[in-house]
Amino acid sequence: MISQVETLYLIASFLFILGLRGLTAAHTARRGLILAELGMVFAIWGTLIHPDITRHLDDIGWFQTYKWILLTFFIGSAIGIAISALIPMTRMPERIALSHAFGGLAAALVGVSEYYREYGHIDHTTMGALGFEVLFGGLTFTGSLMAFGKLSGLIPGRNITWPLQNQTNILMFGGTFVLLVLVTIDPSNQVLFYAMAAMPLLLGILFVAPIGGADMPVVITLLNSYAGLAASATGFALNNNVLIIAGAIDGASGFILSVVMSKAMNRSFRNVLFGAFGKVDEEDATLAASGGERVQEASVGDAAMLLSGAGSVIVCPGYGMAVAQAQHVVGELAEILEANGTQVRYAIHPVAGRMPGHMNVLLAEAKIPYTTLMELEEINDDFKNTDVALVVGANDVVNPAAKHNPASSIYGMPVLNADLARSCIVLKRSMRPGFAGIENELFFAPNTVLTFGDAKDTLTKVVEALS
Amino acid sequence: MLEIFLGLYIFMLAAFVGYGVIKGVPALLHTPLMAFTNAISGISLVGSLVAAGAHYNDVSTVLGAIAVLCATINVVGGFWITDRMLRMFKKQDPKADAAGDAAS
DSSP states (O other): OHHHHHHHHHHHHHHHHHHHHHTTSGGGHHHHHHHHHHHHHHHHHHHHTOHHHHTTHHHHHHHHHHHHHHHHHHHHHHHHHHHHHHSOGGGHHHHHHHHHHHHHHHHHHHHHHHHHHHTTOOOHHHHHHHHHHHHHHHHHHHHHHHHHHHHHTSSOSSOOOOTTHHHHHHHHHHHHHHHHHHHHHOTTOHHHHHHHHHHHHHHHHHHHTTOOGGGHHHHHHHHHHHHHHHHHHHHHHHTOHHHHHHHHHHHHHHHHHHHHHHHHTTOOHHHHHHSOSSOHHHHHHHHHHHTTOOOOBOOHHHHHHHHHTOSEEEEEEOHHHHHHTOHHHHHHHHHHHHHTTOEEEEEEOTTSSSSTTHHHHHHHHTTOOGGGEEEHHHHGGGGGGOSEEEEESOOGGGOTHHHHOTTSTTTTOOOOOGGGSSEEEEEESSSOOOTTOOOOGGGGSTTEEEEESOHHHHHHHHHHHHO | OHHHHHHHHHHHHHHHHHHHHHHTSOGGGHHHHHHHHHHHHGGGHHHHHHHHHSOSOHHHHHHHHHHHHHHHHHHHHHHHHHHHHHHHOOSSOHHHHHHHHHHO
């Protein structure tokens, strides 16, 4: 029986990796997804015939054996499908954060359940694995809930700080780690175990609380990585290889993405996690310094005229586009301009939005062909030969101060060269600074005009004016 | 003791394979990638299923059942939403596609 289970797990692991490979190109991605789904079916099938489950089958019948599994599986599927089918694409970061929370919770619960069951005969290595599982699981659970709260506006999105924050956080993290070591040495000490299980729950909250909205992409990817490590640790605790493999893949994915995100912000992990970005007093100083300059305001008609006269346009979307749900009207505008013979492309900064790839999904939703969605390095040299750069709800990612002002807190961060286009139209709700809390030089440039208002309303009017 | 080393080898190799493959995923697909790996890591469902179905004791069963619920939301929901996103990624407008087909 066990060899059947392992065979099914082996097939599942193979299909997972093959499926992941499909994701390296847009046209093979769906095929990859189907392979991974098939892999999951094999993994679940393998588990349902696991000897630990089937050993009671003859005594209590299949219904008694599988009733809890069936019930929770169907409820879980219904919830999963409902959330996934109904949630708007603009709220994808929240959806992902929430699913990390579920993943972390599941791992932590399995860990506690294992400890409770095996209590008294757990060896040191299994205990170590269980400890990691509960630690990463709990940390991921509350950390992701915090991230979810911030992204959905239930908790203030700005960084929440308090005195000696980093010191207490590090101290607590160290304390949790010491507990982990102690409980590994003495697995029979229940007090130690449950204390160690509770600490990460608090830590998750404390770690994410000071991190502001614009740093969310790093937090989400890091939690993604932790969720994977928690799953992998579960595999170690249960001696289950498919769990180790799937968890390792998830962990690697989260790690790669967080490196990409950190690079795109020119900041180290340490800086994101421990340095609350843009202290409030510094922000005020920069704001005051540039308060004297004036911006050029453009009416909807002016903006429409600039766009209709342009031979080439590059759209620079940011989080504001997601907030205003303006992606569809961006697509409509592009269609009109293209019918006019204008070349329209999109410059996607890696940290535009609140998670990696956020803007791409939104623009794809608006039926914009993905061949026109360009990465920063691909398109940045083309701005200087472009007539109009249209900035829709982006701020820090188009701030030229990052290129030449060492005093700026985003100095060194790669930015889109929107300032180099012949003219630049910025759609903005108000003159409030972006999430980094600093003023944007682009707005005061001589070739920049600003059109104030909700991006969706403004663009709708532009579309009306042009059609 | 040997098992843990076997596990560590598997972890190490899987992490390298994962790293190598995922490096090749374009930024375009990073959001679907997150949803996808999230669904896959819902594989902790496997552990939860055993806890919920093995009738070790009531506490394990209840904790396991909650874990099955959470993991299922991730697996089913994760695959569902990845598919929903991937369906949206189109090379050209459907209209242009049709025109292209007619021309060829």
